[in-house]
Amino acid sequence: MAFKFEQLVVWQKAIELSGTVHELTLTFPKEEAFILTAQIKRAADSISPNIAEGSTGQSNAEFGRFLGYAIRSSIEVVSCLYIGKRRNIINDTDFKKLYSDVEQIIKMTQALRNSLG
Template identity: 65%
Template sequence: MPFKFEKLIVWQKALDLATIVDETSKKFPREELYVLASQIKRAADSISLNIAEGSTGQLNAEFKRFLGIALRSDIEVVGCIYLAKRRNIINEEDFNKIYKSCEEILVMINALRNSLG
C-alpha cells in the first residue's frame, strides 16, 4: 500500500459507509434523486476523501483540519438519515446500520485527531 491513508482503519470504515449509503440511496424515490439521495452520497463520500487528502504529505495541523471536515461530513450523513426517516424513505434497519457506522467513524476520527497532538 503506497499511500498512508490506505492503512488507516477509519478510512476503510468510511469506504464501507459510503458503500452502504450508496446502496441505501438507490431505494430512495425518484423525486429525492437530486435532493436527499445526492446530498447523503456526497456527504458519505466526503468522509473518506478528506481523510485521504489530508493524510499524505501534510503537517499534523493540516491533517487535523481535513479530519475536521471529514467529521462534519459524518455528522451530515446522520442529519440526512434523520430526514430520510422522517420522510419515510428509509426503514429502521437501514437507519440503524448507517447511524452505528457514523457513530463508530466519529469516535475513530476524534481519536486520530487527538493522537496528532
C-alpha cells in the same frame, strides 16, 4: 498499499460507508434524486477523501483540519439519515445500522485527530 491513508481503519470504514449509502439510495424514490439522494451521497463520499488528503504530506495541524472536515461530513450523513427516516424513506433497521457505522467513524476520526497533538 502504497499510501499511508490506505492503512487507516477509519479510512477503510469510510469507504465501506460510502458504498452502503450508495446501495441504500438506490431504493430512494425518484423525486429524491436531486434532493436527499444527492445530499447524503455527497456527504458520505466526502469523508474518505478528506481523511486521505489530510494524511498525505501534510503537517499534523493540516491533517487535523482535514479530519475536522471528515467529522463534519459524517455529521451531515447523520442528519440526512434523520430526514430520510422522517420521510419514511429509510427504515428503522437501515437507520440504526448506518447511524452506528457513522458514530464509529466519528469516534475513530476524533481519536485520530486527538492523537496528532
